Amino acid sequence: MFFPWEKPRREQETGNLLADTRIRAPFHRLMTLISGTAVAEKVLEECRRDIAELAKLGKKPGLAVVLVGDDPASRAYVRSKDKKCRDLGLHSVKLELPAETTQEELLAHVETLNRDPAIHGILVQSPPPKHIDEAAIVRAIDPAKDVDGFHPINVAKLALEDSSGFVPCTPLGCQRLLVDAGIETKGANVVVVGRSMIVGKPMALLLMAKGVGGDATVTVAHSRTKDLPAICRQADIIVAAIGRPEFIKAEHVKEGAVVIDVGINRVEAPGTEKGYKLVGDVAFAEVAPKCRAITPVPGGVGPMTIAMLMANTIKACQQAGA
Numbered sequence: 001m002f003f004p005w006e007k008p009r010r011e012q013e014t015g016n017l018l019a020d021t022r023i024r025a026p027f028h029r030l031m032t033l034i035s036g037t038a039v040a041e042k043v044l045e046e047c048r049r050d051i052a053e054l055a056k057l058g059k060k061p062g063l064a065v066v067l068v069g070d071d072p073a074s075r076a077y078v079r080s081k082d083k084k085c086r087d088l089g090l091h092s093v094k095l096e097l098p099a100e101t102t103q104e105e106l107l108a109h110v111e112t113l114n115r116d117p118a119i120h121g122i123l124v125q126s127p128p129p130k131h132i133d134e135a136a137i138v139r140a141i142d143p144a145k146d147v148d149g150f151h152p153i154n155v156a157k158l159a160l161e162d163s164s165g166f167v168p169c170t171p172l173g174c175q176r177l178l179v180d181a182g183i184e185t186k187g188a189n190v191v192v193v194g195r196s197m198i199v200g201k202p203m204a205l206l207l208m209a210k211g212v213g214g215d216a217t218v219t220v221a222h223s224r225t226k227d228l229p230a231i232c233r234q235a236d237i238i239v240a241a242i243g244r245p246e247f248i249k250a251e252h253v254k255e256g257a258v259v260i261d262v263g264i265n266r267v268e269a270p271g272t273e274k275g276y277k278l279v280g281d282v283a284f285a286e287v288a289p290k291c292r293a294i295t296p297v298p299g300g301v302g303p304m305t306i307a308m309l310m311a312n313t314i315k316a317c318q319q320a321g322a
């Protein structure tokens with residue numbers, strides 16, 4: 001498996017490809033639509049190769065996904081993770097617990113999974129119900145099985161550039177999209193909009209780290225940032241992870257910038273079959289014509305999150321003792 005923030009094993013794997021759609025934007029410049037669906041498929045192909053190697057050693061990676069409550073979006077993501085595991089031939093445990101599950105009961109489940117040798121990766125789908133102390137649950141997961149990369153040990157390893165740790169799947173996927181699209185991060189001015197533990201902070205650390213997909217000059221902006229449009233207009237690359245539908249407008253983006261849209265927001269769409277549609281944190285229609293490259297929603301960062309989870313689970317199995 002090729003994790004961009006580690007040294008690339010084969011230089012050609014970082015080539016400029018899979019930016020599969022090129023659209024002629026105004027000013028006769030070509031704009032690249034970076035397809036997360038296509039890059040995710042490439043990552044999954046690498047996973048298949050690694051799984052075959054592990055099988056020769058009699059090892060099969062196993063992932064346990066725990067869902068507490070019945071949030072429909074979370075349920076759908078958990079189903080996708082379970083399905084992706086099964087498609088790849090991984091061992092998959094899907095634990096669906098009622099919304100009333102107590103903190104102690106959830107901790108007991110995590111402990112059982114920590115001790116299970118067939119399970120190499122554990123995650124609790126976020127967000128859990130309000131009465132659950134999510135940070136305490138994350139700290140209870142064995143860091144060697146923390147494939148979400150949320151445990152303090154893994155956060156520290158990322159900051160220390162220790163590649164034995166696990167990096168959260170969404171920022172890892174964003175970095176891989178940049179590398180695969182041939183977008184140079186070395187020396188680039190990157191503005192990450194959003195300071196969450198799941199995306200903003202680890203994204204900034206990854207982009208700052210030395211090596212492929214890193215070496216960038218990073219600014220982290222957030223809800224208290226003054227004159228956000230002016231800050232964003234300095235950026236060669238913008239990573240939008242604010243969680244507000246279509247928040248980043250044309251005025252935030254300089255001509256020729258690269259925009260990675262992490263947002264997945266359900267907005268009402270009366271008359272459609274589902275009654276909602278998905279939009280990102282970027283106002284795509286007005287921003288895309290200014291960009292050198294941009295990710296769509298859906299089909300951008302989202303599919304990468306699940307592909308990188310599979311990669312992290314394989315890495316956990318590779319690193320596990322015999």
Ligand SMILES: Nc1nc2c(c(=O)[nH]1)N[C@@H](CN(C=O)c1ccc(C(=O)N[C@@H](CCC(=O)O)C(=O)O)cc1)CN2
Nearest residue numbers: 077123124125126127148169298299300302303305306
């Ligand atoms: N424990 C975790 N919880 C959450 C994480 C996470 O990484 N770990 N991330 C998100 C949700 N998420 C995975 O859990 C996730 C979100 C979206 C997608 C995705 O593929 N989206 C598609 C659209 C899917 C749709 O139709 O709804 C896309 O963008 O193309 C995958 C995973 C919060 N919780």
